[in-house]
Amino acid sequence: MTSINNDVVFxxxxxxxxxxxxxxxxxxxKGQVHFTVDSPCVRHSEVADSTSQATAFLAPDxxxxxRPNIHSDFWSATGS
Numbered sequence: 001m002t003s004i005n006n007d008v009v010f011x012x013x014x015x016x017x018x019x020x021x022x023x024x025x026x027x028x029x030k031g032q033v034h035f036t037v038d039s040p041c042v043r044h045s046e047v048a049d050s051t052s053q054a055t056a057f058l059a060p061d062x063x064x065x066x067r068p069n070i071h072s073d074f075w076s077a078t079g080s
Contacts, residue, residue, distance in 0.1 A: 005026075009027075010027055012026035023036065023037050
């Protein structure tokens with residue numbers, strides 16, 4: 001463990017292995033959870049364009065990407 005943030009609203013935890021791999025788990029605004037992974041052995045490579053269109057609508061004049069608002073029986077909470 002490299003760091004632990006015990007904040008009640010925005011907790012986070014970070015860890016690193018001896019060979020330099022790192023992971024982080026953070027809770028952000030409105031409960032959005034972020035999992036990050038860093039690898040010491042990644043090389044730059046070209047990434048191909050997506051072969052399919054995005055399925056979520058984004059207004060052409062939108063300044064920011066909106067928060068997720070799609071219900072999933074698996075991922076969406078139904079109560080506390």
